[in-house]
Amino acid sequence: MVNQSVLAGAGRHGGSIYRQWCGDMKIVVLLKEVPDTYGDRKLDLDSGIADRAASDALTDEVDERALELAITYADSHSDTEVVVVTMAPASAAVSMRKALAIGGTSVVHVADDRLAGADTGLTAEVLSAAVARAGYDLIIAGNVSTDGYGGVVPAMMAERLGIPQATNLEAVQIYPDHVEGKRATETGLYTVSAPLPALISVTEKLPEVRFAGFKGIMAAKKKPYESLSLDDLGVVVDDETAARSIVVAVAERPARTAGVIVVDEGTAGEQLADFLIQNRLV
Amino acid sequence: MSQNPILVFVETTPDGTVAKSAAGLLGAAAAIGEPTALIVTAPGLSAAAASAVAQLGAMRVLTVEDLRLTDTFIAPLVDALAAAFENVEPDAVLLSNSVDGRDLAARFAVRAGLALAVDAVALSRDEEGVVASHSVYGGAYNVDSAVTSGAFVVTVRQGAIDARAEAQEPVVESLTVAPSNTPAATITDFEPLISNATRPDLRGAAKVVSGGRGLQSAEKFVLVEELADSLGAAVGASRAAVDAGYVPQSYQVGQTGVSVSPQLYIALGISGAIQHRAGMQTAKTIVAINKDADAPIFQIADFGIVGDVFSVVPQLISSLESRKA
Ligand SMILES: Cc1cc2nc3c(=O)[nH]c(=O)nc-3n(C[C@H](O)[C@H](O)[C@H](O)COP(=O)(O)OP(=O)(O)OC[C@H]3O[C@@H](n4cnc5c(N)ncnc54)[C@H](O)[C@@H]3O)c2cc1C
Numbered sequence: 001m002v003n004q005s006v007l008a009g010a011g012r013h014g015g016s017i018y019r020q021w022c023g024d025m026k027i028v029v030l031l032k033e034v035p036d037t038y039g040d041r042k043l044d045l046d047s048g049i050a051d052r053a054a055s056d057a058l059t060d061e062v063d064e065r066a067l068e069l070a071i072t073y074a075d076s077h078s079d080t081e082v083v084v085v086t087m088a089p090a091s092a093a094v095s096m097r098k099a100l101a102i103g104g105t106s107v108v109h110v111a112d113d114r115l116a117g118a119d120t121g122l123t124a125e126v127l128s129a130a131v132a133r134a135g136y137d138l139i140i141a142g143n144v145s146t147d148g149y150g151g152v153v154p155a156m157m158a159e160r161l162g163i164p165q166a167t168n169l170e171a172v173q174i175y176p177d178h179v180e181g182k183r184a185t186e187t188g189l190y191t192v193s194a195p196l197p198a199l200i201s202v203t204e205k206l207p208e209v210r211f212a213g214f215k216g217i218m219a220a221k222k223k224p225y226e227s228l229s230l231d232d233l234g235v236v237v238d239d240e241t242a243a244r245s246i247v248v249a250v251a252e253r254p255a256r257t258a259g260v261i262v263v264d265e266g267t268a269g270e271q272l273a274d275f276l277i278q279n280r281l282v
Numbered sequence: 283m284s285q286n287p288i289l290v291f292v293e294t295t296p297d298g299t300v301a302k303s304a305a306g307l308l309g310a311a312a313a314i315g316e317p318t319a320l321i322v323t324a325p326g327l328s329a330a331a332a333s334a335v336a337q338l339g340a341m342r343v344l345t346v347e348d349l350r351l352t353d354t355f356i357a358p359l360v361d362a363l364a365a366a367f368e369n370v371e372p373d374a375v376l377l378s379n380s381v382d383g384r385d386l387a388a389r390f391a392v393r394a395g396l397a398l399a400v401d402a403v404a405l406s407r408d409e410e411g412v413v414a415s416h417s418v419y420g421g422a423y424n425v426d427s428a429v430t431s432g433a434f435v436v437t438v439r440q441g442a443i444d445a446r447a448e449a450q451e452p453v454v455e456s457l458t459v460a461p462s463n464t465p466a467a468t469i470t471d472f473e474p475l476i477s478n479a480t481r482p483d484l485r486g487a488a489k490v491v492s493g494g495r496g497l498q499s500a501e502k503f504v505l506v507e508e509l510a511d512s513l514g515a516a517v518g519a520s521r522a523a524v525d526a527g528y529v530p531q532s533y534q535v536g537q538t539g540v541s542v543s544p545q546l547y548i549a550l551g552i553s554g555a556i557q558h559r560a561g562m563q564t565a566k567t568i569v570a571i572n573k574d575a576d577a578p579i580f581q582i583a584d585f586g587i588v589g590d591v592f593s594v595v596p597q598l599i600s601s602l603e604s605r606k607a
Contacts, residue, residue, distance in 0.1 A: 024430050030361075037556060038538055038557075043422075043425070121392070121454065141340075146538065151399055152387060152388035152398060153388070155356075155389050156388040156392045158389070159360075159393055159464075162465065164355070164467040165385070165467065166355065167384075168381045181471075184381070185382055187475055188293065188474040190472050191469070192469055193467060193470055203531075204521075204538050218391060243396050243397040243429055244430045245427050245428070246427060246430060247426070248426045248427060249425070250423060250424070250426075251423065251425075252423055253422055255422075257582075259586070261583070261588065262586070264590070268571075269594045269598035271587075273598055275569075279567060
């Protein structure tokens with residue numbers, strides 16, 4: 001197994017002919033731990049950083065669908081390795097073990113206190129370094145996270161790694177030497193194809209993740225789990241010259257309150273028409 | 283040399299039509315500096331787009347015609363934007379927070395070594411430069427961001443900017459771009475989305491009527507469309523309605539769908555799960571009709587009706603029709 005330690009022109013094997021011939025495939029799945037959207041999510045009003053203590057953390061749902069896609073491919077291609085890569089506080093290990101129980105091969109977990117409040121550029125830099133170190137043929141991410149709602153880290157990584165990207169895919173076919181998918185945009189549906197190594201991101205149209213079975217949970221305990229710091233990756237955070245996006249103000253919006261509630265006794269439609277007309281909403 | 287130049291990337295469809303987002307982007311740019319627009323089209327299509335963009339307020343228009351555009355994904359746009367950035371030396375680069383806009387912004391920011399902020403709902407300036415405002419966690423927080431150094435790359439939420447720039451006489455220059463030859467994905471097919479020409483777009487609509495699982499089927503979802511058409515509103519949906527196949531995914535309002543901030547939002551047969559509320563709770567007035575009095579949507583409704591959509595909505599429509607007459 002050859003590991004990749006340079007950023008550019010990555011992919012473990014130089015040529016697709018070798019890959020086809022040898023049939024193995026290394027898929028990296030990027031998982032992000034986010035505050036549970038079912039709970040109350042809070043921002044720290046001084047720093048503008050997510051208040052992680054305020055809500056339960058879990059793997060973002062769309063990232064789980066990315067994992068499911070990789071594992072489904074591995075189900076029918078036994079030479080497939082599925083490496084889960086995350087950048088998160090050490091506490092995210094619980095979520096990452098779950099990914100192993102579902103069928104991931106190994107975890108690479110970048111945890112470093114200096115990364116609290118990292119912007120998208122720094123996040124992409126760190127993840128690119130981690131992914132390049134692990135080696136990959138295909139990188140799969142979720143299209144947009146439910147907390148940051150950025151949806152830019154995957155494409156930033158593709159630029160850093162010098163590989164093609166196909167983002168926002170709502171259907172995907174993985175082949176030994178390329179990947180194809182349906183990319184939904186505001187203007188239409190594109191069919192796109194990229195030679196490996198490549199990066200894709202997927203939407204919530206993809207199938208939900210499977211449940212972990214007892215055997216999987218037991219097996220997960222023995223699977224490789226690598227924890228890395230920024231120093232291991234050679235990434236410098238406090239580079240004064242780097243352009244970063246920073247939070248300069250945070251304010252909480254007043255919560256909405258309930259208004260008039262009527263129980264329909266046969267005239268509610270008319271009452272609503274009155275309300276809309278009085279408020280000049282028609 | 284212009285004062286505080288702002289570079290705006292204007293999206294076009296494959297046939298060269300300027301995207302609807304252009305008006306808001308140029309409006310936002312004009313409020314913080316002098317807008318220069320960049321248009322990238324297939325050969326022969328830039329002239330019409332350039333004059334449309336000047337009409338929307340671009341003081342200068344840079345055009346790039348690139349043959350690769352029809353089959354090469356994103357890479358030609360990144361090359362063109364990098365070249366335009368060198369030419370304009372702007373204080374900020376604005377793009378639409380669309381699927382394509384985000385990809386382009388991401389790749390360009392890395393290539394140019396610039397900081398990126400996404401999904402801004404407003405732009406302003408302070409002593410130190412351009413500030414982007416964001417509505418975070420479904421509108422629960424307002425967050426302002428800025429850069430530590432360099433020009434700010436910002437994607438702007440579609441439909442969030444009401445300001446419009448004054449029309450300009452077209453000043454058009456064609457830009458020469460050196461292709462970077464970065465490996466790129468190939469586009470093998472494109473099916474344009476057939477949008478309903480008579481109905482407003484969900485993004486930026488002043489009124490939205492959305493339907494949920496309570497509508498029961500695609501056939502019965504027509505009731506939502508009837509009310510929307512009688513109000514001149516856009517049509518939205520909950521994720522459950524999308525998952526059940528009543529309407530396409532592009533209708534989804536919420537956490538993982540579209541975020542809307544209309545004057546009026548009417549939720550029909552929608553329970554009001556927190557992920558749905560995240561995409562609509564900044565609406566000015568919220569109306570909800572649901573047969574379950576305990577549905578969480580009522581906690582944020584200005585006017586709520588506990589009732590059956592299949593009897594209340596037809597009565598509402600006929601009542602509105604009779605008063606219009
Ligand atoms: C990560 C994540 C992201 C998500 N993103 C989104 C998102 O972007 N948008 C979104 O909407 N959801 C999203 N969801 C899903 C969300 O949690 C809810 O499941 C969904 O919003 C429910 O849709 P609904 O209200 O239509 O369905 P239900 O919750 O099933 O509600 C249907 C409602 O219809 C009412 N009803 C039934 N019949 C009638 C009738 N005849 N007349 C009147 N009322 C009737 C019922 O009382 C009920 O309240 C997300 C979930 C997760 C985990």
